[in-house]
Amino acid sequence: MFYLDDEGRITGIGADMMRAVSEEAGYDVNFKRINEVTLKEALDNEEYDVVMPFGSAISSAAGYETIVSENLLQTPFTLVKGGDRNLSSINELKVGMLKSLGGAAETVKQIFPGMEIVFYANMDDSVKALRVGEVDALLNNSYVWSYVLQKPAYGDLSVQPSNMFSMDFRVGSLDTPKGHEIIERLNTGIAAVPDTHLQAIVLDHTSRKLYKYDFYDYLYQYRLFLIFGVMLFTALIIITTMRMRVMRLEQEEKVRQLIDRDPLTGVLSLNGFRKRVEELLREHPDVPYLISYNNIKNFKYINDSLGMTAGDDLLRFWAQKSMEVMTDEDAIGRIEGDHFVVLRKAGSDEKMLRDEIDVFEPVRNYFIEKGKGNKVQICSGVYVLTPRDHQNIDVDHMIDFARVAEKRVRDNKKEGYEFYNPEQWERGKKSAHIIAHLPVAIKDEEIQVWYQPQVNYETGKITGAEALCRWNHSRLGWLRPVEFIPALEDAGLIYDLDCYVWERVCKDLKKWKDQGKYRSVSVNLARCDISEERNISGHFYDLIKKYDLEPDQLHIEITETAYTEEPELLKKTTEKLREFGFHVEMDDFGSGYSSLSMLKEVPMDRIKLDFRFLTGAGDPEKGRIIVSNIIKMVHSLGMDIIAEGVEKITQADYLKAQGCIEMQGYYFYKPMPVSEFEELNNRIEAE
Numbered sequence: 296m297f298y299l300d301d302e303g304r305i306t307g308i309g310a311d312m313m314r315a316v317s318e319e320a321g322y323d324v325n326f327k328r329i330n331e332v333t334l335k336e337a338l339d340n341e342e343y344d345v346v347m348p349f350g351s352a353i354s355s356a357a358g359y360e361t362i363v364s365e366n367l368l369q370t371p372f373t374l375v376k377g378g379d380r381n382l383s384s385i386n387e388l389k390v391g392m393l394k395s396l397g398g399a400a401e402t403v404k405q406i407f408p409g410m411e412i413v414f415y416a417n418m419d420d421s422v423k424a425l426r427v428g429e430v431d432a433l434l435n436n437s438y439v440w441s442y443v444l445q446k447p448a449y450g451d452l453s454v455q456p457s458n459m460f461s462m463d464f465r466v467g468s469l470d471t472p473k474g475h476e477i478i479e480r481l482n483t484g485i486a487a488v489p490d491t492h493l494q495a496i497v498l499d500h501t502s503r504k505l506y507k508y509d510f511y512d513y514l515y516q517y518r519l520f521l522i523f524g525v526m527l528f529t530a531l532i533i534i535t536t537m538r539m540r541v542m543r544l545e546q547e548e549k550v551r552q553l554i555d556r557d558p559l560t561g562v563l564s565l566n567g568f569r570k571r572v573e574e575l576l577r578e579h580p581d582v583p584y585l586i587s588y589n590n591i592k593n594f595k596y597i598n599d600s601l602g603m604t605a606g607d608d609l610l611r612f613w614a615q616k617s618m619e620v621m622t623d624e625d626a627i628g629r630i631e632g633d634h635f636v637v638l639r640k641a642g643s644d645e646k647m648l649r650d651e652i653d654v655f656e657p658v659r660n661y662f663i664e665k666g667k668g669n670k671v672q673i674c675s676g677v678y679v680l681t682p683r684d685h686q687n688i689d690v691d692h693m694i695d696f697a698r699v700a701e702k703r704v705r706d707n708k709k710e711g712y713e714f715y716n717p718e719q720w721e722r723g724k725k726s727a728h729i730i731a732h733l734p735v736a737i738k739d740e741e742i743q744v745w746y747q748p749q750v751n752y753e754t755g756k757i758t759g760a761e762a763l764c765r766w767n768h769s770r771l772g773w774l775r776p777v778e779f780i781p782a783l784e785d786a787g788l789i790y791d792l793d794c795y796v797w798e799r800v801c802k803d804l805k806k807w808k809d810q811g812k813y814r815s816v817s818v819n820l821a822r823c824d825i826s827e828e829r830n831i832s833g834h835f836y837d838l839i840k841k842y843d844l845e846p847d848q849l850h851i852e853i854t855e856t857a858y859t860e861e862p863e864l865l866k867k868t869t870e871k872l873r874e875f876g877f878h879v880e881m882d883d884f885g886s887g888y889s890s891l892s893m894l895k896e897v898p899m900d901r902i903k904l905d906f907r908f909l910t911g912a913g914d915p916e917k918g919r920i921i922v923s924n925i926i927k928m929v930h931s932l933g934m935d936i937i938a939e940g941v942e943k944i945t946q947a948d949y950l951k952a953q954g955c956i957e958m959q960g961y962y963f964y965k966p967m968p969v970s971e972f973e974e975l976n977n978r979i980e981a982e
Contacts, residue, residue, distance in 0.1 A: 308438055309348055311496045312367050320484030333397040338469055344477055349467035350402030360470040364478050365485045368464040371437040374455040377425050382432055382455055386410055391421040391430040402462055418443060557629040559607060560614035568628025569690045572638050575624060576685050583641040584680045588697035592672040594633040601667060609661055616654045636694055641679055675712035676700025726782035733788055737795050742766050744799040747966040749959045752951050757979060761817045762800045763966045789821045797838060803969055805842040817850040822857035825868055832871035846876030854882045866897050873898055902929050906940035923953045
């Protein structure tokens, strides 16, 4: 009879009828939901003018008499039961009603005194009580049931038509003068409202009004579809998950293939080689094995001169030839570039010779057969596994041993193979320690700059000096240059060392200049120091500006090996150095094969003559002739010359006779620490 619309206003059959009656009676009606539990209590609340609905006059909770209006509507009340349950006599039932029907409940109790009534706050609570057997039936007016029973969730409820009765729908107030006046005017309005209007109101809220489904109604209505959908969705999730798992396994297998196989040659990658070697050594613990580490000398030259495609073809050919002679108990892997590593059963010398013929000879002659170039040179290092290697498998360690042996072949500028021995490993460990310790050595000044004086043989005066390195290692003691320079060259750290030396030399030159002593020092510029990325000429210029030096105080010595690798870059670098005012010298002239080409192409200020022409093997007379003509040639080109490595007076006299006055060598002075060099200069200058 009463409910809230979508905007929260009270509406329903009772509300609309009261609005129609009030309008006829000349009242503006304002509905308010009572907060009291019963209509009797609401009658005593002075805030309300009238209370509805009433079936008949009753006393208020305080005992006051009431007055009720004429009947607005004959309201049929119906019992609703759960399922097909049979109800006993209505007078003996336990019935559930809404608390809002407290007034109607009073009338029901008058009609059916034996009925037990239980009140519930809302319809859902009352339905739950019915379903669990807390009450026998629910009682409400038929208009409410015609709407509510459209709710899908209440589909198990049914009307008990044999247990229907009607109740009046009236408005009540306290029996006071004011109450009498209001009720009388409302009665006038009731009489004035046409029956057709009242019937229309009933129809608007019953047969003309469809139940408005909410979200939960739709869930209930379509629960079977939802259950099927959830099951279908779950099945799809399971199928998709399984498919994704299969795809992931397939992808993992592809990734494993990529990780374990070299895509260029088809042999194992380093990772795959490790795994295979571990498997073979575990499967064959008593089989003697060896590991060889192989690479091509000057492979970069092949790529640069013949193209990378030719280089790749060569690597594929090498891999193919290697696999042709291998069994399932062998393994081959490509580590990087042109570096291959092979695990083979250790056999006789005849077997190794056969492998040499079957594999390495075709590889060496690969480009000759194609008419494209010279023989390919291959360096190999071989490590024979020990019983301990089978017990404690460390594949990387074994490869390192073979690599050490291969490096010895490569460093000796030859090809072929060499077996590993422990001394090589110790040298390798020492080199690794030296490389790792360099930053600490520079920071702690373990590396010292020593000076070897350069003299004018005619006057005996010191004309300059060459800066040389000496390393007083904190653990290894004094290291000779031959012990650390090659290791740093291999590691690409010579530039770091040279930068440190150049800086120390400039500091010493600055100190001497501040003391009024103008000196010059020659420093070495290695071939690996010169690159497009490094602005070497700019670096030297910044140094002399930093220490307020003159460019001619710093002489730059360059060996011809720098010319053989990057002739154009070297030429550009020396030109820039000379533009800045530096003296550029060719170091070790005559020790290589490109001295004359470098002398012709690269601008130089001074030549340092390698005195091996007089002290080395061969015909001494020819050596003297060559030295004599070199000196004349250098003078003819307008350049200065200094001879290094002079160890005897006879050598010095000969050089002087040929016109070479400046010399450097053990005959005059050995390299010495800076303090001794300063004392020597001070003593000579004081004479």
